[in-house]
Amino acid sequence: xxxxxxxxxxxxxxxxxxxxxxxxxxxxxxxxxxxxxxxxxxxxxxxxxxxxxxxxxxxxxxxxxxxxxxxxxxxxxxxxxxxxxxxxxxxxxxxxxxxxxxxxxxxxxxxxxxxxxxxxxxxxxxxxxxxxxxxxxxx
Amino acid sequence: xxxxxxxxxxxxxxxxxxxxxxxxxxxxxxxxxxxxxxxxxxxxxxxxxxxxxxxxxxxxxxxxxxxxxxxxxxxxxxxxxxxxxxxxxxxxxxxxxxxxxxxxxxxxxxxxxxxxxxxxxxxxxxxxxxxxxxxxxxx
Numbered sequence: 001x002x003x004x005x006x007x008x009x010x011x012x013x014x015x016x017x018x019x020x021x022x023x024x025x026x027x028x029x030x031x032x033x034x035x036x037x038x039x040x041x042x043x044x045x046x047x048x049x050x051x052x053x054x055x056x057x058x059x060x061x062x063x064x065x066x067x068x069x070x071x072x073x074x075x076x077x078x079x080x081x082x083x084x085x086x087x088x089x090x091x092x093x094x095x096x097x098x099x100x101x102x103x104x105x106x107x108x109x110x111x112x113x114x115x116x117x118x119x120x121x122x123x124x125x126x127x128x129x130x131x132x133x134x135x136x137x138x139x
Numbered sequence: 140x141x142x143x144x145x146x147x148x149x150x151x152x153x154x155x156x157x158x159x160x161x162x163x164x165x166x167x168x169x170x171x172x173x174x175x176x177x178x179x180x181x182x183x184x185x186x187x188x189x190x191x192x193x194x195x196x197x198x199x200x201x202x203x204x205x206x207x208x209x210x211x212x213x214x215x216x217x218x219x220x221x222x223x224x225x226x227x228x229x230x231x232x233x234x235x236x237x238x239x240x241x242x243x244x245x246x247x248x249x250x251x252x253x254x255x256x257x258x259x260x261x262x263x264x265x266x267x268x269x270x271x272x273x274x275x276x277x278x
Contacts, residue, residue: 003219038243038263043278076247078224080142080217085224087247087259104177106245106261108215108226120226122245124177125265129278137276139182139268 001111007079009111010086018072022060029053030117039125043132056119067092070100084109094132101131140250146218148250149225157211161199168192169256178264182271195258206231209239223248233271240270 001009009028016024031053039047046062071091078085086107093100103123110118130137140148148167155163170192178186185201210230217224225246232239242262249257269276 038266040265040278043265076222078217078219078222078247080219083215083217085217085226085245085247087224104259104261106224106247106259108217108224108245120243120245122243122261122263124261125263126179126182126268127177127264129265129276133278137268137278139179139272139276 001082001114003079003081005114006082006084006111007077009114009116010074010077010079010084010109013109013116014072014074014086014088017060018069020064020069022057025060026053026057028115029056030112030115033115033117033119035059035119037121039123040129043129044125063092066096067094067101082111084111097134099131099134101128103128103131140221140253142218142220144253145221145223145250146216148253148255149213149216149218149223149248152248152255153211153213153225153227156199157208159203159208161196164199165192165196167254168195169251169254172254172256172258174198174258176260178262179268182268183264202231205235206233206240214243221250223250236273238270238273240267242267242270 013028035050035056037047041048046059050056050059070093073089074086075089076087088105090105091100091102106122108120152167172195174189174195176186180187185198189195209232212228213225214228215226227244229244230239230241245261247259
């Protein structure tokens with residue numbers, strides 16, 4: 001894929017997610033995607049590794065069950081051939097408490113045939129856990 | 140900067156760090172750099188925001204005081220104009236305990252005039268804290 005095609009796919013993917021349009025998002029995800037959000041599954045059960053389009057849609061459904069998307073703004077987009085990296089400024093409302101969690105997300109992506117086939121997401125999970133629990137962690 | 144020049148600067152920067160050659164690293168860092176490693180400063184005092192070449196070198200010195208670099212392998216390098224993103228596979232030996240901490244690091248970089256002027260690093264800090272403390276965090 002050219003940088004131009006990859007950038008268009010990245011923009012389409014993040015716009016679909018920000019719009020909570022899961023059908024449009026799913027159409028941009030490869031059947032054989034390797035997916036991971038790094039983090040503690042005991043606090044965020046939708047984190048950890050997944051494989052395949054269906055598991056990824058389950059992840060998005062699980063996030064949406066616990067959190068309402070409030071803000072998802074890609075601030076940096078770096079595109080290089082079939083790969084991209086995106087840093088976003090995001091906020092989610094925890095449905096159980098109505099508290100807002102704010103975070104930056106760092107994603108590494110790879111596309112194949114116009115669709116996402118590799119996805120890795122990083123965030124400051126220590127901070128995200130404190131926000132989710134509404135208390136400081138004891139260290 | 141062209142993609143080619145940025146890629147060369149990225150490779151030089153990570154090679155200098157992996158070689159623990161702080162003089163060579165410093166020469167690649169802009170005087171006005173904006174720098175942040177996202178994470179809990181009560182566990183990793185070298186995390187958090189810094190400004191300027193001298194503060195960045197202090198960070199590297201502080202990391203080296205507590206941790207010996209064992210492995211630092213950039214696995215994904217994405218270059219786009221003056222920006223880059225790098226995902227690395229890293230390991231550090233905690234000097235106080237001789238335990239090894241393993242992690243993936245996600246960096247977003249921007250260069251100006253051949254030198255690093257913006258740096259943001261993400262990792263799964265919840266996991267890194269558990270490794271540093273040698274115990275599970277209670278959640």
